[in-house]
Each structure stands twice: as C-alpha cells, then as structure tokens.
Amino acid sequence: xxxxxxxxSASATPGQRVSISCSGSSSNIGTKTVNWYQQLPGTAPKLLxxxxxxxxxGVPDRFSGSKxxxxxxxxxxxxxxxxxxxxxxxxxxxxxxxxxxxxxxxVTVL
Amino acid sequence: ExxxxxxxxxxxxxxxxxxxxxxxxxxxxxxxxxxxxRQGTGxxxxxxxxxxxxxxxxxxxxxxxxFIISRENAKNSIYLQVNSLRAEDTAVYYCAGEFRQKGFxxxxxxxxxxxxx
Numbered sequence: 001x002x003x004x005x006x007x008x009s010a011s012a013t014p015g016q017r018v019s020i021s022c023s024g025s026s027s028n029i030g031t032k033t034v035n036w037y038q039q040l041p042g043t044a045p046k047l048l049x050x051x052x053x054x055x056x057x058g059v060p061d062r063f064s065g066s067k068x069x070x071x072x073x074x075x076x077x078x079x080x081x082x083x084x085x086x087x088x089x090x091x092x093x094x095x096x097x098x099x100x101x102x103x104x105x106x107v108t109v110l
Numbered sequence: 111e112x113x114x115x116x117x118x119x120x121x122x123x124x125x126x127x128x129x130x131x132x133x134x135x136x137x138x139x140x141x142x143x144x145x146x147x148r149q150g151t152g153x154x155x156x157x158x159x160x161x162x163x164x165x166x167x168x169x170x171x172x173x174x175x176x177f178i179i180s181r182e183n184a185k186n187s188i189y190l191q192v193n194s195l196r197a198e199d200t201a202v203y204y205c206a207g208e209f210r211q212k213g214f215x216x217x218x219x220x221x222x223x224x225x226x227x
Contacts, residue, residue, distance in 0.1 A: 002154065033211070035213040035214065037155070037214070039155075044204055044217040044218065044219055044220060045147075045155060045204070045206075045214070045217055046217070047213045047214055047215045049213075050212045050213030050215075051211070051212065051213070054212070056212075056213070056215060086154075088154065088155050090155075090157070090214075096171075097168060098157065098168060098169075098170055098171070099145070099157035099160065099168075100157070101147075101154060101155045101156065101157060102154075103154045104154040104155065
C-alpha cells in the first residue's frame with residue numbers, strides 16, 4: 001500500500017488528453033512539492049515534472065503538472081504512442097522523513 | 111553528458127551482504143543529493159535511502175538498521191551497504207541525483223540484487 005495513491009491504469013486514443021491523479025496527505029503533497037516520473041518499458045525512470053508543475057529541459061510541453069491541497073495531477077495532452085509508459089508521482093513526507101512514491105499508473109494508448 | 115553507473119549487484123543468500131556503488135560523471139557531484147530507489151520485478155518504484163551534500167542520511171523504514179548509505183565526493187561516488195538481506199529486498203537498485211530539490215533528474219541503469227538460497 002503506497003502512501004501516495006494513483007489509479008493503476010489510464011488510457012486514451014492518440015491525440016486525446018489523459019490525466020493521472022495522485023492523492024496524498026498534509027504531511028507530503030499538502031506541504032511539499034510533487035515530482036512526476038515516466039518509466040518506459042525496460043528502462044530507468046525519467047524526471048518529467050518537478051516542483052509541482054516545472055518541466056526539465058527537453059520535456060515536451062504536452063506534459064503538465066498541477067496541485068491542489070493534498071492532491072496532484074499529471075496531464076498528457078495530444079497523446080502519442082511513445083507516451084505509453086508507467087507514471088509515478090513522488091513527494092517528501094515531512095512527518096515520516098522519507099520520500100514517498102505513488103504505486104504507479106500504466107498509461108495505454110488505444 | 112551526465113552518467114550514473116551502478117555496480118555491485120548480484121545473487122546473495124538470505125542474511126548475506128553486498129556493497130552497491132554508484133559512480134557519477136558530468137555533474138558537480140558534491141552539490142547533489144543522491145538517492146537509492148529500488149524496483150522489484152513487475153512492481154513500482156520504492157525509495158530506499160538518501161544522502162545530502164553535507165552527509166545527512168535518510169532511510170526507508172523497511173531498510174533502516176540494515177542498509178547504510180555513504181558518499182565519497184573525491185570519487186564522485188555513493189555506496190549502499192546492504193546487510194541482513196531478505197527475499198523481499200530482491201530488486202533492481204537505481205541511484206539517482208537531485209540538485210537543489212528539483213527532482214531526481216539523473217538516473218543510472220540500475221544494478222540487480224537477487225536474494226535467494
């Protein structure tokens with residue numbers, strides 16, 4: 001059972017928009033920033049979003065992050081076949097003094 | 111080009127030990143928070159341990175007292191001494207680098223650890 005809760009799966013057709021939620025608590029998402037990672041099959045994770053909504057250099061602007069209260073979201077617009085991957089949210093938990101990850105969401109491009 | 115290269119994984123019996131290493135290049139290593147994250151086969155990412163630029167350390171509850179993280183800035187490296195290994199420690203262990211709380215921006219390719227008799 002992960003401290004951050006994500007839906008196990010999400011899907012959409014090419015060109016559509018898909019959104020992934022990440023639910024936490026006041027000790028993590030509620031007070032600390034959220035990062036998102038993309039993991040393509042058989043590869044190491046890649047940083048997609050940091051500080052709730054910032055994209056590292058090289059990440060397409062199709063990917064966007066937002067946060068409200070103790071929940072965060074990752075949106076992928078203009079979905080492409082190469083976006084098929086597992087996506088993870090993560091945040092520092094101030095009470096537990098640990099990093100916590102969501103269980104991951106598998107995005108399927110139909 | 112930034113590179114993180116892990117090594118030291120392998121097959122070990124329950125109760126055994128290993129020392130994992132992660133060598134970094136292409137970054138000003140001493141300014142980075144460094145992390146170990148593991149992933150069991152078919153499972154999600156699990157944070158294991160972190161070490162800050164000043165040497166402060168943090169551990170997941172599941173490994174506290176068994177794993178020890180350290181860094182050697184002169185060698186641009188971090189290490190994870192993993193002791194009293196259990197079957198549930200079987201995973202690919204990734205090291206990752208973070209600068210100024212901007213996410214785990216750099217990742218290695220991972221080193222597999224299998225705990226089995």
